[in-house]
Amino acid sequence: MxxxxxxxxxxxxxxxxxxxxxxxxxxxxxxxxxxxxxxxxxxxxxxxxxxxxxxxxxxxxxxxxxxxxxxxxxxxxxxxxxxxxxxxxxxxxxxxxxxxxxxxxxxxxxxxxxxxxxxxxxxxxxxxxxxxxxxxxxxxxxxxxxxxxxxxxxxxxxxxxxxxxxxxxxxxxxxxGQKQDKPWREHLEWTSETLQELKGTLLDYTPMTETNVPAANILLIGQTGTGKSSFFNSINSIFRGKITSKAVTGRFEHSVTTMYRRYELKDIATKKVLNFRLCDTVGLQEQFAFDSQEFAFILCGNLPDCYQFNPLLPFSPDTPGYIKDPDLKDKIHCVAFVIDGSTMGVMSDPIQKQIKDLQVRVNYRGLPQAVLLTNIDKICPDVDDDVTNTFTSTAVCEAVNKAAEITGLSRDHVFPVKNYESERTLKTPMDILLMEALKQCLDFADEYMDEQLHRVATEKQKHLAKV
Ligand SMILES: Nc1nc2c(ncn2[C@@H]2O[C@H](COP(=O)(O)OP(=O)(O)OP(=O)(O)O)[C@@H](O)[C@H]2O)c(=O)[nH]1
Ligand SMILES: [Mg+2]
Known part of the structure; x- marks a missing residue:
C-alpha cells in the first residue's frame, strides 16, 4: 500500500x-x-x-x-x-x-x-x-x-x-539521516572502470565445467511489489545499454507477476547470452500463503518456464509441463529474497511467517540465500539524491541490519540496491550496486554447485567402498 x-x-x-x-x-x-x-x-x-x-x-x-x-x-x-x-x-x-x-x-x-x-x-x-x-x-x-x-x-x-x-x-x-564519515561496509569505487570490470566479470561468468550446468539459476522471491521484476529489468537494462522493461512491473494489491519466468539475458554489444538466469516469481501475499510444495518444485527444477501460477490449483506432478527428472542444471542455485527497505519495518506477521517457512525449505536443501534490499532511495534522502551515499547512510545501514534480523542471515548477505524505476538513462553508481549484488549471488551459486559435486563424489566413493 x-x-x-x-x-x-x-x-x-x-x-x-x-x-x-x-x-x-x-x-x-x-x-x-x-x-x-x-x-x-x-x-x-x-x-x-x-x-x-x-x-x-x-x-x-x-x-x-x-x-x-x-x-x-x-x-x-x-x-x-x-x-x-x-x-x-x-x-x-x-x-x-x-x-x-x-x-x-x-x-x-x-x-x-x-x-x-x-x-x-x-x-x-x-x-x-x-x-x-x-x-x-x-x-x-x-x-x-x-x-x-x-x-x-x-x-x-x-x-x-x-x-x-x-x-x-x-x-x-x-x-x-546523518551521514557517517566512515562507510559501514567496504565497497567498490564508483567509477566507470569498476563498472566495466563488473560487467566483464558477469559477461565471462560461467559455472564450473564439471557441473555440466550451462547457466546458474538465481530465484527472486519476496512480497508483492518489492521489486523482483524491476531487479531483472534493471540488470537486463545494463546489458542492453538502455532502460528496458521486459518484465511488467507496478504496484497493486495482488502480484503483478503471475507467471514463473526464467529470464535469459543477452549482452547487446557482444550478442552473448549470459550464463545465468534470473527466475521471477509471483509475489508473496498476505491473503494466500505461497504453496510450500509448489515452492519446493521451483527449487528442484520441476516447474517449467512460463508456468502460469494458479492460487486455486497449485502445481503438481499432474500439471502439464512438469519436469520429471530435473538435474542440477534445472535446479535453483541461489535464492535471493527481495525485500523493500522502505516498508520492511511494517512487514506483517503473515508475510514474515511465509518468508520463514520458505527459508525452512531452502535450508533443507542447503541452498545459499541472499537478500536484495530494494527501494533504498526511499529510506534516505541522501541516497535518493545520489546512490554513492549508500554506504555512508545510517538509514541504509539500519535497514540492512533489520533485513538481516528478519531473515536470520548475516549482514554480509544483504545487498542494498536501487532498481531502475523512473530513470531514463543508465547511471554508473546504480549499475555498480546492482551488478555487485548479482555477482555475490553468483558466487554463492558457485559454492552450492561445488558442494553438490563434492556430495556426489563422496556418495560414489561410499558406494564403491561397499561394492
Ligand atoms: N523508488 C524505487 N521504486 C522501485 C524500486 N524497485 C521497484 N520499484 C517500483 O516498485 C514497484 C513494484 O516493482 P515490481 O518490480 O513490479 O515488484 P515485484 O516484486 O515484481 O511485484 P509483484 O510482481 O507484484 O510481486 C514498481 O512501480 C517499481 O517501479 C526501487 O529500488 N526504488
Ligand atoms: Mg513482478
Whole structure:
C-alpha cells in the first residue's frame, strides 16, 4: 500500500525539523485499521514522529513530536513540537505552527489516536473508527486548535478546512539521516572502470565445467511489489545499454507477476547470452500463503518456464509441463529474497511467517540465500539524491541490519540496491550496486554447485567402498 506523503512535503518537513532525516511509515489507518490501541502498539516508544492527516477536502495537515508517543495517560513535554499545514484545498500551502505550551505538546492515552496540545489542539479519535466509502469520519475534534500551539494568525478553518473526515492518516517515524564519515561496509569505487570490470566479470561468468550446468539459476522471491521484476529489468537494462522493461512491473494489491519466468539475458554489444538466469516469481501475499510444495518444485527444477501460477490449483506432478527428472542444471542455485527497505519495518506477521517457512525449505536443501534490499532511495534522502551515499547512510545501514534480523542471515548477505524505476538513462553508481549484488549471488551459486559435486563424489566413493 503506497505511502501518501510526497517528496516535496517530506522535504518541507525535513526543513522544519531542521536536520537531515528521513521517514519510515509506522502506522496508516487505511492499512492497519483506525484504532487507538493499534496506533499505540505500532508507535509508542519509537522516537520522533510526524502524523499526517489527509482530509476529504484535499487538505493535508498534522503534527510533529520529537518525543515518543506513550500510553501513560499524561501529557508529553516537547519544546521542539509543531503542528503544520502542507496543503489546502488541493494546493501546496505549507505553514508551521510552533508549540506554545511545551509541557503539553502531546497527550499519550492508550485508547486515543494521535493527540496534540493542551486543551487538545488536535484530538484525532478515540477507540475505533470504521471506514465507510473509503472515508474515516474521525470522532475527535479540532476546536481546541490554538490552545497549545501558536497559529500565527491562522485558524482552524484555514489550517484544516474544518474537517476531520479523512481518507487516510499516517504516522511516520523520523530517523536521523546523518551521514557517517566512515562507510559501514567496504565497497567498490564508483567509477566507470569498476563498472566495466563488473560487467566483464558477469559477461565471462560461467559455472564450473564439471557441473555440466550451462547457466546458474538465481530465484527472486519476496512480497508483492518489492521489486523482483524491476531487479531483472534493471540488470537486463545494463546489458542492453538502455532502460528496458521486459518484465511488467507496478504496484497493486495482488502480484503483478503471475507467471514463473526464467529470464535469459543477452549482452547487446557482444550478442552473448549470459550464463545465468534470473527466475521471477509471483509475489508473496498476505491473503494466500505461497504453496510450500509448489515452492519446493521451483527449487528442484520441476516447474517449467512460463508456468502460469494458479492460487486455486497449485502445481503438481499432474500439471502439464512438469519436469520429471530435473538435474542440477534445472535446479535453483541461489535464492535471493527481495525485500523493500522502505516498508520492511511494517512487514506483517503473515508475510514474515511465509518468508520463514520458505527459508525452512531452502535450508533443507542447503541452498545459499541472499537478500536484495530494494527501494533504498526511499529510506534516505541522501541516497535518493545520489546512490554513492549508500554506504555512508545510517538509514541504509539500519535497514540492512533489520533485513538481516528478519531473515536470520548475516549482514554480509544483504545487498542494498536501487532498481531502475523512473530513470531514463543508465547511471554508473546504480549499475555498480546492482551488478555487485548479482555477482555475490553468483558466487554463492558457485559454492552450492561445488558442494553438490563434492556430495556426489563422496556418495560414489561410499558406494564403491561397499561394492
Ligand atoms: N523508488 C524505487 N521504486 C522501485 C524500486 N524497485 C521497484 N520499484 C517500483 O516498485 C514497484 C513494484 O516493482 P515490481 O518490480 O513490479 O515488484 P515485484 O516484486 O515484481 O511485484 P509483484 O510482481 O507484484 O510481486 C514498481 O512501480 C517499481 O517501479 C526501487 O529500488 N526504488
Ligand atoms: Mg513482478
Amino acid at each position: 503506497p505511502e501518501l506523503l510526497k517528496k516535496s512535503y517530506r522535504d518541507q518537513l525535513v526543513t522544519w525539523i531542521g536536520k537531515t532525516c528521513h521517514f519510515r511509515l509506522l502506522y496508516k489507518i487505511s492499512r492497519d485499521g483506525c484504532s487507538g490501541p493499534t496506533f499505540h502498539q505500532q508507535c509508542d516508544g519509537k522516537g520522533a514522529t510526524v502524523t499526517v492527516f489527509y482530509n476529504t477536502k484535499n487538505t493535508i495537515y498534522g503534527g510533529y513530536l520529537s518525543q515518543s508517543w506513550n500510553s501513560s495517560g499524561g501529557y508529553i513535554n516537547d519544546p521542539k513540537a509543531f503542528l503544520f499545514r502542507l496543503q489546502y484545498n488541493g494546493s501546496s500551502n505549507p505553514l508551521k505552527f510552533p508549540v506554545s505550551d511545551a509541557s503539553k505538546a502531546g497527550y499519550g492515552m492508550g485508547s486515543y489516536g494521535p493527540t496534540f496540545g493542551s486543551g487538545q489542539d488536535i484530538h484525532s479519535f478515540t477507540g475505533q473508527v470504521q471506514c465507510s466509502g473509503k472515508v474515516f469520519s474521525l470522532n475527535g475534534y479540532l476546536h481546541g486548535l490554538g490552545n497549545g500551539y501558536n497559529l500565527n494568525g491562522q485558524n482552524v478553518n484555514t489550517i484544516t478546512n474544518n474537517s476531520l473526515s479523512v481518507t487516510d492518516m499516517e504516522v511516520y517515524l523520523v530517523i536521523d
